[in-house]
Each structure stands twice: as structure tokens, then as C-alpha cells.
Amino acid sequence: MTALSARRRTLAAGAVLVAGALLLTGCGDDDKKDDVKSTPSGGTAPTSAGASAPPAGGALFVKLPKQYQDSKVVKIGSEVAYPPVEFKDKDGKTFIGFDIDLAKAIGEKLGVKVEIEDMTFGSLITGLDSKRIDLIMSAMSDNKDRQTGMDEGKKVGDGIDFVDYFNAGGSILVKKGNPQNIKTLDDLCGKTVALQKATTHEETANKQSDKCKADGKGAITIQAYEHDNEALLRVKQGAAAADISDFPVAAYAAQTGGDGNDFEVVGEQIDPGPYGIGVAKNNSQLRDVVKEAVEQLIADGTYGKILEKWNVKQGAVTEVKINGGS
Incomplete structure (x- = not known):
């Protein structure tokens, strides 16, 4: 989709x-x-x-x-x-x-x-x-x-x-402390990204993966789930480097997940609309x-x-x- x-x-x-x-x-x-x-x-x-x-x-x-x-x-x-x-x-x-x-x-x-x-x-x-x-x-x-x-x-x-x-707009959500030093979409090249399927964020990740390959970098491994909480769990477990979600949702997860100890938002909003x-x-x-x-x-x-x-x-x-x- x-x-x-x-x-x-x-x-x-x-x-x-x-x-x-x-x-x-x-x-x-x-x-x-x-x-x-x-x-x-x-x-x-x-x-x-x-x-x-x-x-x-x-x-x-x-x-x-x-x-x-x-x-x-x-x-x-x-x-x-x-x-x-x-x-x-x-x-x-x-x-x-x-x-x-x-x-x-x-x-x-x-x-x-x-x-x-x-x-x-x-x-x-x-x-x-x-x-x-x-x-x-x-x-x-x-x-x-x-x-x-x-x-x-x-x-x-x-x-x-x-x-x-x-x-x-979209936001990149990573594990607290940003262990993989992710700041922009380009930093996701060669990494695993978990997100909700059938979303504009999935499209963003696919386009970025194509860009990564065109730039001679590794493609993004995209794990698409029915619900964003499944993607968040993968990030929390360290099985994915990042989740891409809407800015209010990402900010909310960063503020509330593990009393603010699980996640953080990095970089600027992506394609606000x-x-x-x-x-x-x-x-x-x-x-x-x-x-x-x-x-x-x-x-x-x-x-x-x-x-x-x-x-x-x-x-x-x-x-x-x-x-x-x-």
C-alpha cells in the first residue's frame, strides 16, 4: 500500500x-x-x-x-x-x-x-x-x-x-542517547528502520533507501508493521536504528516512553504538511x-x-x- x-x-x-x-x-x-x-x-x-x-x-x-x-x-x-x-x-x-x-x-x-x-x-x-x-x-x-x-x-x-x-511533518525517533548518532535521513543508509506500514513514512524510507543506493551507500532495511507500537518496540530493543513517525506522535513517545528514558527525537521535521x-x-x-x-x-x-x-x-x-x- x-x-x-x-x-x-x-x-x-x-x-x-x-x-x-x-x-x-x-x-x-x-x-x-x-x-x-x-x-x-x-x-x-x-x-x-x-x-x-x-x-x-x-x-x-x-x-x-x-x-x-x-x-x-x-x-x-x-x-x-x-x-x-x-x-x-x-x-x-x-x-x-x-x-x-x-x-x-x-x-x-x-x-x-x-x-x-x-x-x-x-x-x-x-x-x-x-x-x-x-x-x-x-x-x-x-x-x-x-x-x-x-x-x-x-x-x-x-x-x-x-x-x-x-x-x-515526519520525525526520526531513536533510542535514548542516540547510540548510532543519527541526525538526518542520510544517516539511515545501511541501517534498519522500523515503521508503520501503509504510511507516507514508509514511502519516505523507500525513497531514501533508493537515494542511499544511488549514492553508493547501503540500502535501508525497512521493517513495516501494522502498528507503530511494534516499530517502537524494535527501536527500544535495539533491533532497529530508528522509527519514522509524525512529529506529535514521535514527541509524545519520547516524552512518555519509559518515563522519557526510552526514546528521543532527532533532526528536523520531514516534509511537513x-x-x-x-x-x-x-x-x-x-x-x-x-x-x-x-x-x-x-x-x-x-x-x-x-x-x-x-x-x-x-x-x-x-x-x-x-x-x-x-
Whole structure:
């Protein structure tokens, strides 16, 4: 899988490797983190028991397509395994993270309940195309391939639209102390890199490996895993020299893994670009009202508070663009 099924991206639910260690102290307010709970794969995650949808009939509610006005529900697909963007709390059920908080805030602006379904990352665009979900919020990078439905130079679908809401680049994460003295992608030549498969980071590693070979250096041995926590474990064990992940995720792992003793981030961000909320091409009415909701959240300060709560305000945007990725 390449750009179409990738995000820039995760930490798996059942195997939170540095269990507890990857839960940032104080980042989830106790009175807010029980709003969205997990369900078995294939099910839909409802809001907490007894919670009702926000009152309908507001300015944005009446702009929604009729099907959402009737159901008062918007279904969002996410791979809930990517701290601090979206992941499960210590109970293994409750969904938390800045995507989760932002999704709930968008729902409040729209006057609907959001139901978040935990899905594998590679199935999100398919889920959107099949109408299983209405939106994608899963640290998915907005890029031209996804917008146009291209994969490895071939047309494989209609593509999707994005409402851009956050900026992130890739980061190189190494074992604490940086024993192999890695500072840039060039330093990975001839080494083993562990990462999550079907991500833009896998593409980055493959391109860098080609560059290494062209420069007469050793190729990169790429170990691609279903979830980023598996890649982190390889780095922690010394079996891989580095992991490449999104900057908020890498920074979070460095801060929390082994109480800050397992990992560190090295070098500059790699190819920073926007995360987007994915919307089907034929659902522009929903896309446009979601854009308005995010703009209102930025204007009223809610957006900034959510990012500050999760220590990711470096990725804040001031303008909400449609398909702003390249």
C-alpha cells in the first residue's frame, strides 16, 4: 500500500507497548474523556451511556445534508491507536486524543452526535467510499494522490476531499542517547528502520533507501508493521536504528516512553504538511459545513484549547483549507 491507503502515520489498542508509559500525564481531563468509547471491530462507538445528541436546529445544522438532519448522527472512521492524536485510555475502551476532542467539538457545532468507529487505517478510504462512515479523522495526510485517487501512478478511485485542520511533518525517533548518532535521513543508509506500514513514512524510507543506493551507500532495511507500537518496540530493543513517525506522535513517545528514558527525537521535521478530515467527493455539502465548524472552533478558541491540552499547538492552523496538500 502507498499514498492512497496511508497516513503520515500509530500505537495499537491491545498492545500499548509502553503501557501507561505512553499515556501523557494530565493530558486527558477526567471529566471529558468518557464521551466516546470503543466497540469491537466492525461496530460503531457510541457516545457515553446516557449521552444525548446536542440540540439540533442551529445555523450549521440547517446547512447539513438532509440525511444528517434526519439521523442527527455523523459517523467518523479512525484508527484509534495513535497517541496523542487518537488512542484508547487506560481502560482499553474510552477513546481520547486531540482528534477525538476535535471530532466531538465539531459535532457540537453541527448539532449532531458523532459516532467514532475504530478501523484499520488502510480500510478508512474504502469505508468512506462504501458509505460505512461519513468522515475520516485519523491523522491522515492530505496529498494529491489521495485527492485524485492515484496509487503508484495508477487511477484506483475517485479520490476524496480534505478539510485541513492541522500541520505535521515526519520525525526520526531513536533510542535514548542516540547510540548510532543519527541526525538526518542520510544517516539511515545501511541501517534498519522500523515503521508503520501503509504510511507516507514508509514511502519516505523507500525513497531514501533508493537515494542511499544511488549514492553508493547501503540500502535501508525497512521493517513495516501494522502498528507503530511494534516499530517502537524494535527501536527500544535495539533491533532497529530508528522509527519514522509524525512529529506529535514521535514527541509524545519520547516524552512518555519509559518515563522519557526510552526514546528521543532527532533532526528536523520531514516534509511537513496538513492533516485533513476526509470527505467523499460526492459529499461536498457535508465537507463545506465541516469546514465552517472548524473555522468557528478556531475563532472561538476551542480549537486552540484542545491542541494546548494535548501539547500539539505547534501544528495549529489559522486558515482552514480544502485540499491544501500537495
